[in-house]
Amino acid sequence: MTGAPVKVEREGHLTIITIDRPEARNALDAEAQRLMAAVMDDFSRDDEQWVAIVTATGDKAFCAGHDLRQQAETGDLFTPESGFGGLTARANLDKPVIAGVNGPAFGGGFEMVLAADIVVAADSAFFALPEPLVGLAALAGGIQRLPRLIGTIRANGILLTGRRVPALEALQLGLVNEIVPPGEVLAAARAWADRILACSPMSIRATKQAIRLSDGKDCLAAMREEWAWPAMVAMLESQDAQEGPLAFTQKRKPAWKGC
Structure with missing residues (x-):
């Protein structure tokens, strides 16, 4: 998918999906949403693909959620039926998805992380659901998943304020499996994938x-x-x-x- 906002590589039984919109902090516009949904559909259906890594280009952001510039200009807040990034509402996917969080993940980007099975994050990353600060709400699973993962009171402190959660705190809260230096995120995610691929x-x-x-x-x-x-x-x-x-x-x- 050269030139597309989403890149896909297949290495044996591993699919690596890279959001490639660094100029927009890897926020997803309608085109990127549709591509992510299609890529995740392909991964789900392909019996030869056993594990996926979702990551992004650069170190400025993993994903800044919806492209608010597009929303402001067109009113388009398109989300696929399978959820933000083709992932957050994909309830029946029984293949593991690893989030390689190379930078800040907020809004829908954080909700993609919450929908992943394994999370590796750069130690410089942070996580936030800032939707209330722009008149919206975390409607791609953040409201539901975050309280279940860390408890209602701690989740309220994030959902009701939009505050940023640093990577170390996310690790302590159980939202992240491992934190590594920024340049080592993909390698660490691959290592987790290799462990999974050693299993049936x-x-x-x-x-x-x-x-x-x-x-x-x-x-x-x-x-x-x-x-x-x-x-x-x-x-x-x-x-x-x-x-x-x-x-x-x-x-x-x-x-x-x-x-």
């Missing part, structure tokens, strides 16, 4: 689906039900479920098929 993709999808479907359920009830959930059934019936124990007994790395 069938197991990873079953685990992520079970986490999602267990949310809000009684623990014992979820443990009983999980045996019938689609990704769990697929895992138990897969070639990978045979390959893993065989590779262990033969003292070699498994050759995962993803089926």
Whole structure:
């Protein structure tokens, strides 16, 4: 996608998605939103793509949310059906998404981070949901996800003020898995991807689906039900479920098929 506001690279089973609008602090206009949604659709459907990294160009911002300049000029606040960046409302994606936060993430950018499974951030990054400061609200999942992740009282201190949360505080709050120097974000995200790719993709999808479907359920009830959930059934019936124990007994790395 040369010249497009979103770049895509595929390296084996890894998809790297880069928002490339540094002149707009990587804010998403309508074109970028549509492209992000299409890229995430492709990743979701492609059985050979097992993990995705979402990052951005430069060190000025990961994503500044909606392109407010476009909104002011055209009134266009377009968001795909699959959510901001094609991610925040994509409820049934059972493949892992890693956010490589190379700079500040605010508004929809922060909401994309909240929708990710693993988060690596530059130590210079910060996170904010400043929508109330411009007459809006965090409507791409921030209102729902942030309280569930860190508790209502602490979330209120962010949602109701628009204040900035530095990377170290985000790590302490459990919003970030790892913080690294700015130039090392993508390398760190790749390292997380490599750890995931060392596992069977069938197991990873079953685990992520079970986490999602267990949310809000009684623990014992979820443990009983999980045996019938689609990704769990697929895992138990897969070639990978045979390959893993065989590779262990033969003292070699498994050759995962993803089926």
